Amino acid sequence: MKRLLRVGVSIACALVLAACGGGGGGGSATKTVEPVFAGVAPLSAPTNAPTGFGPTPTAAANVLPVVVDRGIRGTAFNAPFVTVTVCVPGGTCADIDHVIVDTASAGLRLNASALPATLALPEAATTDGSAAAQCMKFLGGFTWGSVRRADVQLAGQRIASMPVHVMADTDARFATIPSGCSSAGANLANRLDAKGILGVGMSRQDCGSSCVTSAAPAMYYGCGASGCAPATVPLASQVTNPVTLLAAHNNGVALMLQQVPQGGAATVGGALVLGIGTDANNQLGSARLLAPDRSGQVSVTLKGRSLPAYIDSGSNALLFPDTELPKCGELFCPAQPTALDVRLRSPAGVEQAMSFTVESAPTWGAAAATIAAPWENETLWGLPFFFGRTVFVAIKDAPTPAGNGPFWAF
Structure with a gap:
């Protein structure tokens, strides 16, 4: 999806984010949010517990x-959350919990209501010195x-004086x-x-050189007493992938999540490890690289x-076209769990085979690895893809032990 920015959200909130925006520096499609899956809140919490997937990184910097x-609000589903610390430059700080990890967009976006006074x-x-604002279209x-x-x-x-989007x-x-x-809906x-x-x-x-010139x-605006108008913005003022601004561990991330059994899980744990090949806890090992x-x-x-x-970790389901699986509303709902085999392939010809299961949703809790829905003519591998895996995401042009990004590896 040309220049679409992926950001994910909760099915119970009736959102699967797929944003129409930039993709500064290229390499990653950006995809936005469409209201779908309305009214698919789990009926009851499962008793299943997630299972381990190997050593989990211990606390580290x-x-x-x-x-x-x-x-x-108790409605999120398949949303991976972390806590970030946000500070007035050189001053007061606050921990902001429940921030979604999105491996298909760039930058930190915070709800104004989450920021203390x-x-x-x-x-x-x-560029002209006006107060910068941003419209992200979905x-x-x-x-x-x-x-x-x-x-x-x-x-x-710690990153000093980083541009963030305050929604x-x-x-x-x-x-x-x-x-x-506002015409976007x-x-x-x-x-x-x-x-x-x-x-x-x-x-x-999130935009890059196109918004400089x-x-x-109409992604960035300059605002003043007379209102807001589209504006150019220097790279230094654009909402930026925070990993690129780190002094170390700045070439990508590894997202590690526990495996989720059929039937779902009430909670799932994991880790977001900064850097690729920069420390003992983020080595690629035998992971296979797929460059987009x-x-x-x-x-x-x-x-x-x-x-x-x-x-895309920011989307909460697997989306793909299939005329054989039965549908209930917006979701696939086979009478019995149905296994499917697929093969991912990079433009360079690197392949990775994998299997996944689709099932109906009567008792999912906060997480399910088997949720899927129809999508026309393409596929989206949302958070269910990440369960039970370590998935590396390398930033465009950033050097790693396996060569420069961008790539996925798992």
């Missing part, structure tokens, strides 16, 4: 604990808010949403059962058909 639970973050500036709506600067700490790694900012300068943004910021999104994908910025995408094409995709062979494939 490059490890963020991950939890998959029901979110801040003590965090008065200064605004970032457009298939089902948009998010709107300021771009501000914050010191951000991920595990033991639904209550500052009067950002109160009126430009028509070029519903304002989605308050529908997210999370306090924010941590984009740690393959791109360095042109305001045409320029649009951020590989291909998958499913039931004899070759289709584009995207990999």
Whole structure:
């Protein structure tokens, strides 16, 4: 999906994020959010417990604990959460929990309602010095808010004065949403059962060089007393993948999640490890590398058909076309768990075979590895793909022991 930014959310909130936006520096497709799966909240919590998948990294300066639970309002589903520390530059700090890990977008996005009053973050500036704001457009709506600067700490790694997107900012300068943004549909910021999104994908910025030279995408705005207008923004003020700004461990991440049994699990644990091949806890080992094409995709062979494939922890289901599996509403719902075999393939010809199971959803808790839904002409490998695996995501042009990114490895 050309220049689409993937950000994921909860089925119970009726969202699967797929955003129309940049992809600064290229390498990763960005894909947005469409309201689907309405009314698919689990009926009861399962008693199943997630199972181990090998050694879990111990506490370290490059490890963020991950939890998959029901979110801040109890409706989240298949959403991997971490806690980040956000500070006024050089000043007061606050821990912000329940921030979704999204391996297919770039930058930290926080709901204004999640920030305590003590965090008065200064605004970032457009090229002409106006207060910067951002509109992120999704298939089902948009998010709107300021771009501000914050010191951000991920595990033991600190980043000074990083641009972050503050969604639904209550500052009067950002109160009126430009028509070029609101025309995208519903304002989605308050529908997210999370306090924010941590984009740690393959791109360095969420837009990149195109927003430095042109305001045409209408992604960034300059705001003042007379309102907001599309504006160019220097790279230093664009919402940026925080991993790229780290002093160390800055070439990518590894997302590790426990395996989830059929029937789902009430909670799942894991870790987001910063860096690839930069420490003993993030070595590639025998992982197989799949580098995407320029649009951020590989291909998958499913039931004899070759289709584009995207990999995205921020989406909460497996999406693919299938005319044989029965559907209940927006989901596949086979009478019995159904196993399928697929083969992922990179443009360079590297292949990885894998199997997955699809089942109906009467008793899922916060996590399920077997949820799937129809999607036309392409496939999306959301969080179920990550359960029971260590998945590496290398940033575009960043050097790793296996060569420069971008690539996935698992």
